[in-house]
Amino acid sequence: MSRPLLELREVTKRFGAVEVLQGVSFSLERGEVLGLLGDNGAGKSTLMKIITGVYSLDSGEIVFDGTPIPYPQHSPREARNLGIEMIYQDLALAKQQDVAANVFLGQEPVYRFLGFWPMIDKPKMEAEAQAAITRLGARIPSVRYPVGQLSGGQQQSVAIARALTFGPKLVIMDEPTAALAVREVEHVLELIHKLKMQGISIILISHRLPDVFAVTDRILVLRQGTVVADERTSQTNMSNVVAHIVGAH
């Protein structure tokens, strides 16, 4: 079997007296979609923030693409360089700006006006943003639309298109379907499937079990900082997973 993309070995993290992660181990294959479940406070966000370099770990090891991540030097910038992208629930989009500007936020293509002043190359940015949206198969009326006027699902597509501009190997999505209408949920789940088909690995944090069962290959349940279940989606069911989440097993 090929080497996993991500491997966590006995990761621990404490905040003060509270041991929020108590020896978490799991691995993620390339192109695998992993559902990360757990009650509020189970440690999901903390774990993801360690992977994305927001926090360091206290002990344990994380190997990404064959190389141990050098904590405590890891940072969000380093995570991005390695190919790790996180899409937060609030999407971190500039709502007043248009789709094209958001897809390239902070890395806009520039040209030199009169051979000197750097100016944003708007036509190029719009053409490339349109190409990215088309590649993704997202339904957006125009890349000139302000993002704030798009639906929740369309905004999610913009956030995904933006993440893809960094050429990620792993995309972590925090509750991407939480605030969406049913039809939009289906569309976002389709987008997740498309990323998987491109060989991108995905960690999906979600409380919505039907979505998790629709799109994941494997489900990991955290409870009080410990992995209490790591099962193939096809070999478990919702009541089993709920029992793990609430601690009835």
Ligand SMILES: Nc1ncnc2c1ncn2[C@@H]1O[C@H](COP(=O)(O)OP(=O)(O)OP(=O)(O)O)[C@@H](O)[C@H]1O
């Ligand atoms: N920066 C912090 N300082 C102190 N304690 C923290 C910090 N961040 C998280 N915690 C605590 O760590 C525990 C795990 O929180 P975390 O946010 O990782 O859980 P979660 O599973 O993501 O929950 P939710 O589903 O509510 O987002 C909680 O008890 C929380 O209060």
